[in-house]
Amino acid sequence: MADRAAIDTIKGYFYQFDQSISQLLTLTNDTDTITVEGIEDIDISTATDETAIQCKYYSKTEYNHSVIAEPIRLMLNHFAEYKNGNARRIVYHLKGHYKSGHHKLITPIDLAFLKTHFLTYTRTVKKVKTTFEHHTELGLNDTILKEFLTVLVIDINADDFESQFKNLISNIKTQYSCSDFTAEHFYYNNALRVIKELSIKKHAKSRTIRKVDFLNLIDTSQLLFNEWFIERKxxxxxxxxxxxxxxxxxxxxxxxxxxxxxxxxxxxxxxxxxxxxxxxxxxxxxxxxxxxxxxxxxxxxxxxxxxxxxxxxxxxxxxxxxxxxxxxxxxxxxxxxxxxxxxxxxxxxxxxxxxxxxxxxxxxxxxxxxxxxxxxxxxxxxxxxxxxxxxxxxxxxxxxxxxxxxx
Structure with a gap:
């Protein structure tokens, strides 16, 4: 059981890293950036937009509203900071892959659904089960919550692990006009190394990279012995x-x-x-x-x-x-x-x-x-x-x- 749990955890890391690489490759301008482990798993900054993406991989789990409720509340925390003038305006993306239960969520969600299923929760305080309304605690009215919904994108039908990887390799082949082997063993291998090294840096600024710099870093003729790549393959x-x-x-x-x-x-x-x-x-x-x-x-x-x-x-x-x-x-x-x-x-x-x-x-x-x-x-x-x-x-x-x- 522990081994399977470890494998699932590692798969989750790869899923996030692959998503980071995919986002970098699809940026429009060379000066556009992503930040790994920023506000969310992946923050994207372009000349016109700021986007924060959280991606989760639950291939063996049924979707339930409670699974994504806490991440949405954390996104609302940041939105409240923005409304108070203490943070920049961004669009929040929550991407997830689940085994089943997709029928439970019909998007776009409305205000009542947001409050009932994501912002209202129970917690035991001093042995007493207590109900909390997160929006009330933050002092946010319905007008502000409706505005939050305009910048919240929820996708629980994200690609599975292998489909995402297959699409990523296809994008790399297009980017560099190369074979499957070269795309995977050279460019993807190097890209995985770059993203992994970014993810462990202490400061957010150090975890930020421009598209042009990323492309230059992974364009090398060396075949690396990348432990994460070896772990995957x-x-x-x-x-x-x-x-x-x-x-x-x-x-x-x-x-x-x-x-x-x-x-x-x-x-x-x-x-x-x-x-x-x-x-x-x-x-x-x-x-x-x-x-x-x-x-x-x-x-x-x-x-x-x-x-x-x-x-x-x-x-x-x-x-x-x-x-x-x-x-x-x-x-x-x-x-x-x-x-x-x-x-x-x-x-x-x-x-x-x-x-x-x-x-x-x-x-x-x-x-x-x-x-x-x-x-x-x-x-x-x-x-x-x-x-x-x-x-x-x-x-x-x-x-x-x-x-x-x-x-």
């Missing part, structure tokens, strides 16, 4: 989608593939690293006699100690796992032409080690044919290459183990 599904998009092919082409990743020295394991290297070599090499264009991949390991790299190579050599690194003899300088020599059935070169980060560009300059760089990073990318002819894929990972699950 599930690790298994997330890794499967990445593998399907970038690392699955019935016929592996003879391209120059550079696998660039980093290790964390404090938790480094040579056996784990070797396992990853064997997987990369096995999946991205073709060295048979019948292969007309044999090939093998390059690897660069960021943050590995130089002495450990030497010991790793020695161990691989002792296991007759043949690698080259661009050094032709003891004392020689690095030679990019040497490391780009063709691997084939005769020499059985299974991996090409790139010893230093600066060598990557040298190799890419002399390598012939199609070039792919797959960069797996922990916190931020450590290698950049903007050459349009090179496919550079940047994927953030939680740890090195994730690479095996992705490729």
């Amino acid at each position: 599930g690790k298994k599904t997330h890794f499967s989608n990445l593998r399907k998009e970038y690392f699955t092919s019935l016929n592996v082409s003879p391209f120059n593939r550079l696998f660039v990743f980093e290790v964390t020295p404090s938790i480094y394991s040579r056996s784990d690293l070797k396992e990853l290297l064997f997987i990369i070599s096995k999946k991205w090499s073709k060295l048979t006699k019948r292969e007309p264009r044999p090939f093998c991949p390059y690897v660069y390991i960021h943050n590995i100690d130089n002495k450990e790299l030497i010991e790793l190579k020695k161990e691989l050599a002792s296991e007759e796992f043949i690698c080259i690194d661009g050094y032709d003899f003891n004392g020689a300088d690095f030679n990019p032409l040497s490391i780009t020599k063709k691997a084939d059935h005769t020499n059985q070169i299974k991996l090409k080690f790139i010893n230093e980060l600066g060598f990557i560009d040298d190799i890419l300059k002399v390598a012939k044919g199609t070039k792919y760089v797959y960069q797996f990073y922990l916190q931020k990318p450590f290698y950049e290459n903007n050459e349009p002819s090179i496919k550079h894929i940047k994927i953030q990972i939680g740890n090195m183990e994730n690479i095996k699950n992705i490729i």
Whole structure:
């Protein structure tokens, strides 16, 4: 029961975050803003209007007036402040999704309905059940309540969780003219991160963002390891989608593939690293006699100690796992032409080690044919290459183990 309740709570957060992203994408002007967790869940400010939206997701709950009564009373509190000259005028939206009970509310509601079902409530005071009229406590007459109704919009037929998400991805695809995968794994992933970071900032001003700034922040070529995105997708599904998009092919082409990743020295394991290297070599090499264009991949390991790299190579050599690194003899300088020599059935070169980060560009300059760089990073990318002819894929990972699950 507790687990289901936690899942429902997390779903509610996602529902609100997705609504925030949707509202930003549909703003008319680049300078229009939203505030996350402002007066309500989402406050929208344009040149002409101020709107406060509260959105709730109750997919397993029947609608009853009492569910939305308190939020409406809180909205009336703000409206009373506006009438007293202490707050700006805004339009209040209450959006909710419910399992059933929609027939109980017929909109637009009138004054009598507002008073009876939303503003009048009972509470036990000193063991005595007492009836309160919220509008009376605020000193608001019928004229003011009628005015409040003109700025109150109630929608209990909001999209369900999946429909809202599907529409959001469709909007992102339209905004950026991109595929489903790119819309979800790049733009939505980044958008979710931006909204989540805004939501935890202390001051309302810091939780406010313009549409143009939001669009710039989410327009990045990096695939983030966003814990909230992973929570939504599930690790298994997330890794499967990445593998399907970038690392699955019935016929592996003879391209120059550079696998660039980093290790964390404090938790480094040579056996784990070797396992990853064997997987990369096995999946991205073709060295048979019948292969007309044999090939093998390059690897660069960021943050590995130089002495450990030497010991790793020695161990691989002792296991007759043949690698080259661009050094032709003891004392020689690095030679990019040497490391780009063709691997084939005769020499059985299974991996090409790139010893230093600066060598990557040298190799890419002399390598012939199609070039792919797959960069797996922990916190931020450590290698950049903007050459349009090179496919550079940047994927953030939680740890090195994730690479095996992705490729």
